[in-house]
Amino acid sequence: xxxxxTIPNTSSTPSRPGxxxxxxFGKPEVLxxxxxxxxxxxxxxxxxxxxxxxxxxxxDNLQRAGGFPDPRVSKPGFTPGYEIVGEVxxxxxxxxxxxxxxxxxIDRHAPNLVEQVHNLTNGQGVDVAYDCVCSEESxxxxxAATKADTGRLFGFGxxxxxxxxxxxxxxxxxxxxxxxxxxxxxxxxxxxxxxxKKEEGLAEFYDIVEKVRSGELDPVIAxxxxxSKAVEAHQLLIDGAKVKGKMVFIVAAELAATVPLSGG
Numbered sequence: 001x002x003x004x005x006t007i008p009n010t011s012s013t014p015s016r017p018g019x020x021x022x023x024x025f026g027k028p029e030v031l032x033x034x035x036x037x038x039x040x041x042x043x044x045x046x047x048x049x050x051x052x053x054x055x056x057x058x059x060d061n062l063q064r065a066g067g068f069p070d071p072r073v074s075k076p077g078f079t080p081g082y083e084i085v086g087e088v089x090x091x092x093x094x095x096x097x098x099x100x101x102x103x104x105x106i107d108r109h110a111p112n113l114v115e116q117v118h119n120l121t122n123g124q125g126v127d128v129a130y131d132c133v134c135s136e137e138s139x140x141x142x143x144a145a146t147k148a149d150t151g152r153l154f155g156f157g158x159x160x161x162x163x164x165x166x167x168x169x170x171x172x173x174x175x176x177x178x179x180x181x182x183x184x185x186x187x188x189x190x191x192x193x194x195x196x197k198k199e200e201g202l203a204e205f206y207d208i209v210e211k212v213r214s215g216e217l218d219p220v221i222a223x224x225x226x227x228s229k230a231v232e233a234h235q236l237l238i239d240g241a242k243v244k245g246k247m248v249f250i251v252a253a254e255l256a257a258t259v260p261l262s263g264g
Contacts, residue, residue, distance in 0.1 A: 019079045025066030030076075048089045055083030108138070117145035129153045130189070135160030139180045146185075154189035155181050166238040220245035227251050 018035045042048050062068040063080040072078060099105070106116040117125060127150075129142040134155045143153045155177065161170045177188055211217040222245030225233050229249075236243050 022064050022073075022076050022078055022080055024076045025064065028064070030064065031080075049084070049086040050089050051084045051086045053085045054081055056081070057083065108133075108141075113141050114144045125151055127151060131155050132157030133160040134158040134176060134180055136180065139186065143186060151185065153181075153186040155186065156189045162238075164238075166234065221248055223247045224250050226253075 017037055018033055020031050021034045022030055023032050024030050038048055059068060059082065060080045063070075063073045063078070073080070104120055106113065106120075110116065125145055125147040127147060129146050129151070131138050131142045131153060132155075134157060138160060139153065139155070143151070145151075146153060158173060158176055161173070161176055162168075163170060181187055208217065212219065222243045223233075223236070225247060227249050233247055233249070236247065
């Protein structure tokens with residue numbers, strides 16, 4: 001669950017993610033360790049901070065005893081304290097930018113993915129679904145989210161077949177596509193090398209470039225990395241949840257400085 005930590009945990013803190021909870025107002029014995037996955041509650045404008053050190057003060061005593069005048073600690077079930085030094089590990093997901101493009105985001109990991117899509121389309125489903133995971137489950141769900149009999153599914157990747165550690169493929173790509181993508185309603189989408197030599201291919205490319213230059217298209221750049229950080233970049237690719245946007249290598253730093261790029 002946890003994102004990689006810049007500073008290793010050298011304290012005797014429980015190794016699993018969690019927090020101390022005041023189970024009832026009273027003596028120190030009312031403090032109980034509770035396992036907790038903070039990523040499961042990270043959303044919107046939330047920020048996940050890994051605590052490196054935390055202050056202990058009289059306020060903690062008051063909170064545990066039930067005498068601290070703050071509605072957030074007026075009932076048991078909270079974590080006492082408010083003085084910390086830490087590092088930001090992750091940000092919540094804000095879909096404002098996506099919605100500004102006329103797109104309604106859904107959670108593909110949710111068990112009711114098909115229901116989500118049907119609720120947004122008056123029960124009909126979408127005309128076309130694009131799947132970059134191409135796992136057995138994702139192909140089944142994405143196709144079920146399209147219109148009955150006429151909906152199409154295009155696979156354009158197979159992230160679901162990459163080993164968890166990024167060390168290889170679980171199955172041969174051609175075998176997976178043959179097994180999962182069955183015509184006429186499912187097929188593989190890709191551009192061959194000759195596309196860019198065609199007049200319509202170049203026209204579409206220049207149209208995209210002009211939209212970026214004018215600001216009509218504003219790509220989200222999550223990280224700018226020097227070329228020497230290739231290994232780190234690929235580690236981030238393995239856990240895509242850590243990257244919200246595009247990663248870009250800076251190769252010619254002086255030239256890149258003249259271009260309005262921004263990223264972490």
